[in-house]
Structures are given as structure tokens and as C-alpha cells.
Amino acid sequence: MIEIRLLGSTKVEVDGVEIPEASLGGRLRQVLEILALNAGKPVPKEVLADYVWEGSPPPTYVGTLESYVCVLRKRLGLVGGRRSALSTRDRGYVLEGHDVRVDVDVFRGLLTTAATGPERVGLALRAVDVVHGPLLASEPYAGWAAAAREVFDRQVAESLTPVADLANQLGEHTAARHLARLVIEREPYCEAAWQQLIRAHWLSGERGEALRTYSVLREVLLDGLGEQPSPASQELYLSILRSQDDARRATQPQEIDLLLRLLRQALECVPGVRVPSQDAALATAAVRVLAQTA
Secondary structure, three states, X not given: OEEEEOEOOOEEEEOOEEOOHHHOOHHXXXXXXXXXXOOOOOEEHHHHHHHHOOOOOOOXXXXXXXXXXXXXXXXXXXXOOOOOOEEXXXXXXXXXXXXXXXXXXXXXXXXXXXXXXXXXXXXXXXXXXXXXXXXXXXOXXXXXXXXXXHHHHHHHHHHHHHHHHXXXXXXXXXXXXXXXXXXXXXXXXXXXXXXXXHHHHHHOOOHHHHHHHHHHHHHHHHHHHOOOOOHHHHHHHHHHHHHHHHHHHHHHHHHHHHHHHHHHHHHHOOOOOOOOOOHHHHHHHHHHHHHHHO
């Protein structure tokens, strides 16, 4: 079994034993990463060379690529031929087979599995557990890797944001926060994910954190894009503010009634004070008592 991790630093395990980084360095690692990123699809030699040499492959690139693939097969414990997990096909190479497992494919497979309700949220959380960092973190400067990261991060946002919304609807606010944060880490300008994070805090009783998260969103958009949050985000913010006002108005009558009862009890304990029967006169009586004892 060959397990390849592209989410985070590139790591390769063969039958549970990790291949040392020193054995998969430089362009050799890049060849494996490109093939793993396109697992199941042949990558033509000219495309592979264009990626590895950043658009300027040497005249002898074919022989060099062949030597790279030969070394990779040895490192992975594979043989040559069309039945190999790393085979030559269509004037290129393909990495595939039941014994090959790439974390990116596992992530996408979990998110595309047909499911609804809590099961869909559960699959999304399992997919998130596969993510150990940015895609192709071992290639921070390669143009092809940056392009792949951009595409992947956009897919993450498109896939997980609706599930965060579903989690909030189901009352699974912890899951919603977890999913929304992963999206925001990769797509900081995805307002829909910010909205789900704000909503998750609010619905779980963390009103202050919800308002603080809106403030952070506003700063991110102003600093990065020079824009205010969208009307939808602003309306969510106002709804949180109104909810506190509504709650305060709902509890005010009970609070006033309690205060009046406490005031009546206090006056009844003062000798010689005739306690009014009407609540409206209690304050006047209390002021009179305070003036006498001042």
C-alpha cells in the first residue's frame, strides 16, 4: 500500500513505513507530487517537464524524466510495465491502482459521497481530519503548485460552506465553526463562511464572540479589498444586536416586578413606616425614609 500526503508537507508511506525526505527531494519529489495530484490520469512527458522546469525544460528532459521515474519506482517498491502502479502510458506516466491512496482524493471522495442531514456533516468532518496543512506545502514557490492550491482552496470553500450552513440548521454549531474556520483559513474573503461562523457563535450563546467575529470580517475586507461587508453580513450583525434588545425588553417587566417586591419588603421592615398599597407610591415612600435617615 502506497499512501501519499499532499495536504501539508509531502509525505509518502509504503506499507506503513515512511520514506525519508532525503530520498524524495527536489525534482524527484515534484514528479511524484504532480503524478499524485493527477492520480488516475496520464500526465504527458512534455506537461510534466513544463511543470518541473517551470516552462524551460532542458533539451534532454525526456531522458531525465525517465531516470526520475525509474528511481521513483525503486523508492516505492514498484516494477515497470503497464500493470505497474506507476506505468508509462500515452507518451507520459500515470499513478493509479487499488494500492495507491492520495489524501487529496480521499478528501474529495468524502465530500462527494451522497449523503444528507447529519451524515453529510459527519462526512465533511472526516474530510477535514485529512487536511494537515495547505496543499503542496513542500512547494511554496513553484507556479504549478500555487495554481493547484488556488483551485483546491476554491473547491474547499464551495464544498464546506454549504455543509457549515447545514450544521447550523441542525444545531451542530461546533461542527459549523470547525468547517467555517477551515474555509476562512484558505479563502479569507469568503463572506458566506464568515456568516456561518458568526451564526454558529450566536446560536450557541456566544453573542460577544459573534459580534467580535463580525468585526474581524470587517477588518479583513477593508484591509484586503477596501470594501465593507455585504448587506447580508450587515443584516446578520443587526439581527444579533436586535436579539439582545428583544431579550432585554422581554425580561424588563419581570425585573421591575422583582425590584418593586424587594422595595416593598424593605419598607415593611422599617418601624413606623406606612407602606403604600400601590406600587407607584413605593418610590416616594422610599425617598422619604432615606431623607429621614440621612
